[in-house]
Amino acid sequence: MPARVLLLGRAGCHLCDDARAVVEAVCGERGEAWEEVDIDTDADLKARYGDEIPVVKVDGETVGFWRIDADRLHRALS
Structure with a gap:
């Protein structure tokens, strides 16, 4: 089953680092799976x-x- 939460970001992005910490914490508290995609690996993204x-x-x-x-x-996860 795919993760409900998707974080789109890129390496070297300080806002992405901050977002990752928030997503990790919230998903950890709620027991939700999440995944991260580096937009630089996909031309369309x-x-x-x-x-x-x-x-x-x-x-x-x-x-x-x-x-x-x-x-x-x-x-959003409720």
Whole structure:
């Protein structure tokens, strides 16, 4: 079963590092699986999200970008 939470980011991105910490914490508390995709490994993702990262999606819907809010992620997972 695919993870409900997807983090789109790239290496060397400090906002992505911050988002990863939020996603890790929230998903850990809720027992939710998550995955991370480096947009630089996919030309389509890079074209779509190039300057908007990090992006967090839950069940395919965007719930945040740039600064990821833990409360908003909790609500999206409820």
